[in-house]
Each structure stands twice: as C-alpha cells, then as structure tokens.
Amino acid sequence: NFYLFHLTHDFLEFRFPELEMICENIKKPNCISDHNYSKDSPLFTCILPNEQTAFEIGNRCFLLKSISKLMSEGDTLENMLENFQNNDIDMETEKGETFKVEVYSYAKIYSQEEKLQKIEKIVEGLKLDEKGLKVCLNDKMVKHKFFYAEEWIQPETSENDEPELSKNKKLRKCYLAKFVCFGQSYVAHKYNLKDRGFIGNTSMDPLLALIMANMANVNPATIVFDPFVGTGSLLVGAAHCGAHVFGADLDYNLVYSRGLSSRMGQKYRKKDENILNNLKQYGLESKYIDILAADFSTEYIKKNFKFDAIITDPPYGIREKAKKIGNKNSKINHDKSPEEDKSKAVHFVQHIKYNLGDIYLDLLDFASFHLESEGRLVYWLPIYLNTDRKNKSFEEMREILKQFIPCHKGLNLKCFSEQRLTQFTSRLLVTMIKIPQIDVLGNSFEKLKTNHENINSNRMANKNSELLNQFRDRYFSPRK
Known part of the structure; x- marks a missing residue:
C-alpha cells in the first residue's frame, strides 16, 4: 500500500522528524517504510499498513497538507496513465458517484487553461465518463477526489552555463493518487499572533508551538509545564492538542499583566492581557x-510533583535578558553592625545574570526530577557555529551540532533538528526522554560535552567557560 504525502513548505527541517515522532506516538514507530523523502520536495511516497494509519497521522501532523493512496506514477503524464492502464488498478468507484481531479505542480506554474487540459487527459485515461461518474467541484460533497502532482527540479548547472539555461526545469516525476485525508496544516492560521490578545517580544510562532507539542507526545491525558512561559505561546499549542497546561516565569509584570506593553502605540499592558485570556480566546480555558x-x-516545586512533558524556550539573552534573583552587591561589610546594615537594607527584588549554560543544566536537572517515567523534555538550544558547511556532509554536521547538546544521566537524547537563523547562528529543537525507573540525584550531572568526553562532574566547574555561556558574546562580537 503506497501512499503519497503532500507536505507544507514551512520549516523544512522539522517536516520528517515530526512525522517520525507522530508514528511513534500512535504506537506504530516503523509504519513509514520504503520512503523516498527529500528536503528538496514536499512530495514523497511510502508504504503504510492501512488507511487507518493514514488518518491517524493526518489528524496530528501540522506540516502535512494531505495523504493520498498512490495509483500510478511515471516520468510524464502519458507514461503515468499508461502504467495505470497496464496495472489494471481498481478505483473502487460505482456508476453515478461524483469525482473531482486536482492538479498540483511543485516548482512549476500552470495557467488555468493548462490545468484543464491535464484534467481532460486524466479523465480520459481513467475512463471516468465511461464508468458513469459525474463531476463535482464541491469538496464537501464529492465522493472520489483524485490528486495529480508533478515534481519539477532544477537541472545541475556549472558556473560557466548561461543564465537562460539555468532557468530550464526538468520534470522529475508525475503522481496520480486517490485522496484519503487532510493534514493539520490549516490549524496554525487559527492561532495567528496578529490576532492574539496577549503577545510579547519572544512569542513563539504558532506552527512551531504545535510542532513542539507533537515532539512531546502531547495528548488529552497529559500535563505540560513551561518553566519560561513568557506570553504562553507554547502552552496554547499544547492545549490545542488536549493537554492541561501549567507555567512559570520570573517576570512578575508579565505574569500579572503589568508594566510596559509590547504593542506599538500602547504604553502599558491592559488587565486582560494574560495567558488565561489567550486560552479563552481559542476556547481552551478548561x-x-x-x-x-x-x-x-x-x-519552587516539590520534587514529588510530576509532569508528563516539559516544553520550553529558555531566554538566550538576545531579545530578553536571562536573569535570576540574587544580590548584585555580593560583598558583605563585616565591620558594620546588623542594625546599621538593616537601616540600609534593600527591600526590592534584585536580578542578576543567569548564565546560559547554567540555565540548561538547571533545566535538565529539573526535568530529571519532575518528569514522569519516559516523559519528554522539548526545548530550544541556541548555538553559534563559525564552520564552513559546504564541505561537510549531513552526517558530519549532525555530529558537530550534537556536541552542543547538554547531557544528563537521567535523560536520553531522542532527536534534534536545526533551524538556521543567520550565517553563523541557529537553534536546535531538542527532544529528550526521561530514563524509566531511575531516581536521579541532584548532583548526578554529566557536564556539557564539548567533545563527548566525560568532564569532572563537579557542577561548579561549568560556571564560567561553557560553550553555551559564550553564545551571547559571540553573537554580538564583530565579525571579520
């Protein structure tokens, strides 16, 4: 049973990892087999056990447009129709039923007239008129929807080739399939940040928030926590998938709708600008x-309190400062009496710098205590990499990127994907799983492994010179 997957053009790095994670979440980890997926195209074919599996994947995948059952393929439209007739495929249609043919072309634009010509050839090749089927253009009422897709590629050219020759594209493959189900690509538009009541400088893209929910295996039976909640964008994505959501943040004004607003033309936040009202806006307040x-x-949370998943985007110190509560004046004058010190005591909360490396060490330690067995930790990890990628293979780059990911004895690295931001900076979407039946002690850390070598497990040794701590300095340093 070969099926044709039609993916979106958004966040190419996460398309296939999301599919793989969904298959694992529905207890069918190896259901996508014999696939020909490539990041260069939104179309690929693979084997699925049955249509029920296709529906289960389509109901959760936010980077998927549709899944169709493959009927025929070929190098040209004519060749594809010839292969269809030679294979004598049963279309499972009956006289009097309705049909519709959709034409899609990747990397090629057709006029409406050209599309109609292709549809006429397909209708004639499938003998739909002879079988007594009627045309219906209403998606909600049509019985059989046929999906015809063309995949065009840019031929390889050398630097000496003329510009006109480089514009010539080549037809790589034609597919004819029978529609099975839609994906969830339309959902992200519902959560558009422009229409959201409460947003901030670091509000996560709605589609990325939904992808993170899939990576964390979020479902109606889970409790999700975000320790750096901000404006709650990640919680909105998790709540859409059915989870009950819980969060925390150091910024008191952000949590309690006070202080300056992030919106243009608005000086202060309104009282209704909070995470709860964001959820109410989408009917997710429950x-x-x-x-x-x-x-x-x-x-601040008891160690016996457990979450099914932790989804977060820690502050990098770029758009928002990474801070924690502390005393800026760490020097204590022992010559003064307690009464004299008390008269000059500071009675407001002071914030000090929170090193990025320490944030992630704390995050992994927190997850080891507060995740249920086999619970998932999904987080963003910023990296600065001044490396020539042209001569590196995909596998070599994966090994280089893996060096930046912190390790913990109680957590296994499940997968990671890279999102390029600039020439030198990117961020990794990292998914970790808590090792079952292991009680992790507070000091049972493995250090950040810059070369995947065991370093002294003394946590204090990481305070000043870790790769992650260098990210902000390298980000703002002048480039030669």
Whole structure:
C-alpha cells in the first residue's frame, strides 16, 4: 500500500522528524517504510499498513497538507496513465458517484487553461465518463477526489552555463493518487499572533508551538509545564492538542499583566492581557491550571510533583535578558553592625545574570526530577557555529551540532533538528526522554560535552567557560 504525502513548505527541517515522532506516538514507530523523502520536495511516497494509519497521522501532523493512496506514477503524464492502464488498478468507484481531479505542480506554474487540459487527459485515461461518474467541484460533497502532482527540479548547472539555461526545469516525476485525508496544516492560521490578545517580544510562532507539542507526545491525558512561559505561546499549542497546561516565569509584570506593553502605540499592558485570556480566546480555558511568578534557579516545586512533558524556550539573552534573583552587591561589610546594615537594607527584588549554560543544566536537572517515567523534555538550544558547511556532509554536521547538546544521566537524547537563523547562528529543537525507573540525584550531572568526553562532574566547574555561556558574546562580537 503506497501512499503519497503532500507536505507544507514551512520549516523544512522539522517536516520528517515530526512525522517520525507522530508514528511513534500512535504506537506504530516503523509504519513509514520504503520512503523516498527529500528536503528538496514536499512530495514523497511510502508504504503504510492501512488507511487507518493514514488518518491517524493526518489528524496530528501540522506540516502535512494531505495523504493520498498512490495509483500510478511515471516520468510524464502519458507514461503515468499508461502504467495505470497496464496495472489494471481498481478505483473502487460505482456508476453515478461524483469525482473531482486536482492538479498540483511543485516548482512549476500552470495557467488555468493548462490545468484543464491535464484534467481532460486524466479523465480520459481513467475512463471516468465511461464508468458513469459525474463531476463535482464541491469538496464537501464529492465522493472520489483524485490528486495529480508533478515534481519539477532544477537541472545541475556549472558556473560557466548561461543564465537562460539555468532557468530550464526538468520534470522529475508525475503522481496520480486517490485522496484519503487532510493534514493539520490549516490549524496554525487559527492561532495567528496578529490576532492574539496577549503577545510579547519572544512569542513563539504558532506552527512551531504545535510542532513542539507533537515532539512531546502531547495528548488529552497529559500535563505540560513551561518553566519560561513568557506570553504562553507554547502552552496554547499544547492545549490545542488536549493537554492541561501549567507555567512559570520570573517576570512578575508579565505574569500579572503589568508594566510596559509590547504593542506599538500602547504604553502599558491592559488587565486582560494574560495567558488565561489567550486560552479563552481559542476556547481552551478548561485546559488552564495556573501560572506562577517564580525563579527557575530555586526549588519552587516539590520534587514529588510530576509532569508528563516539559516544553520550553529558555531566554538566550538576545531579545530578553536571562536573569535570576540574587544580590548584585555580593560583598558583605563585616565591620558594620546588623542594625546599621538593616537601616540600609534593600527591600526590592534584585536580578542578576543567569548564565546560559547554567540555565540548561538547571533545566535538565529539573526535568530529571519532575518528569514522569519516559516523559519528554522539548526545548530550544541556541548555538553559534563559525564552520564552513559546504564541505561537510549531513552526517558530519549532525555530529558537530550534537556536541552542543547538554547531557544528563537521567535523560536520553531522542532527536534534534536545526533551524538556521543567520550565517553563523541557529537553534536546535531538542527532544529528550526521561530514563524509566531511575531516581536521579541532584548532583548526578554529566557536564556539557564539548567533545563527548566525560568532564569532572563537579557542577561548579561549568560556571564560567561553557560553550553555551559564550553564545551571547559571540553573537554580538564583530565579525571579520
């Protein structure tokens, strides 16, 4: 049973990893087999056990437009129709039923007249008129929808080739398939940030928030926590997938709708600008548990309190500062009496720098305590990589990127994908799983492995000179 997958053109790096994770989440980890997926095309074919599996994947995949059952393929339209007739495929149609033919071309634009000509050839090749089928253009009423897709590629050219020759494209493959189900690519438009009541400088793209929910295996039976919740974009994506959501943030003004607004032309935040009202806007308020104003570097949750998944985007120190509660004046004057010190005591909360490396060490330690067995931690990891990628293979780059990912004895690295931001910077979407039946002690860290070598497990040794701590300095340093 070969099926044709039609993916979106968004976030190419995450398209196939999301599919693989969904297959694992529906307890069919190896259901996508014999595939010909390539990042260069939104079309690929693979074997699925049955149509029910296609429906299960389509109901969760946010980077998927549709799944269709493959009927025929070929190098040209004529060749494809010839292969269809030679294989004598049963279309499972009956006289009097309705049909529709859709034409899609990747990397090629056809006029409406050209599309109609192709549709006429397909209708004639499939003998739909002879079988007594009627045309219906209404997607909700049509019985059989046929999907014809063409995949065009740019031929390889050398630097000496003329510009006109490089514009010539080549037809790589033609597909004819019978529509099975839609994906969830339309969902992200519902959560458009432009229409959302409460947003900030670091509000996550709605589609990425939904992808993270899939990577974390979020479902109606899960409780999801975001320790750096911000404006709650990740919680909106998790709540859409059915999870009950819980969050925390150091910024008191952000949690309690106070302070300056992020919107142009608006000076202060309104009282209704909060995460709960964001969820109410989409009818998801029943999924809301609570939002805490808390310092992540402290133990503000009991260790026996467990979450099914932790989804977060820690502050990198670029658009938002990475801070924790502390005393800026760490020097204590022992010559003064307690009464004299008390008269000059500081009674407002002070924030100090929170090193990026320490944030991720704390995050992994927190996850080891508060995740259920086999619970998932999904987070973004910023990296600065001044490496020539042209001469590196995909596998070599994966090994280089893997060096930046922190390790922990209680967590296994499940997968990671890279999103390029600039020439030198990118961020990794990392998914980790808690190792079952292991009680992790607070000091059971493995250090950040810059070369995948065991370093002294003393956590204090990481405070000053870790790769992650260097990210902000290297990001803002002048480039030669």
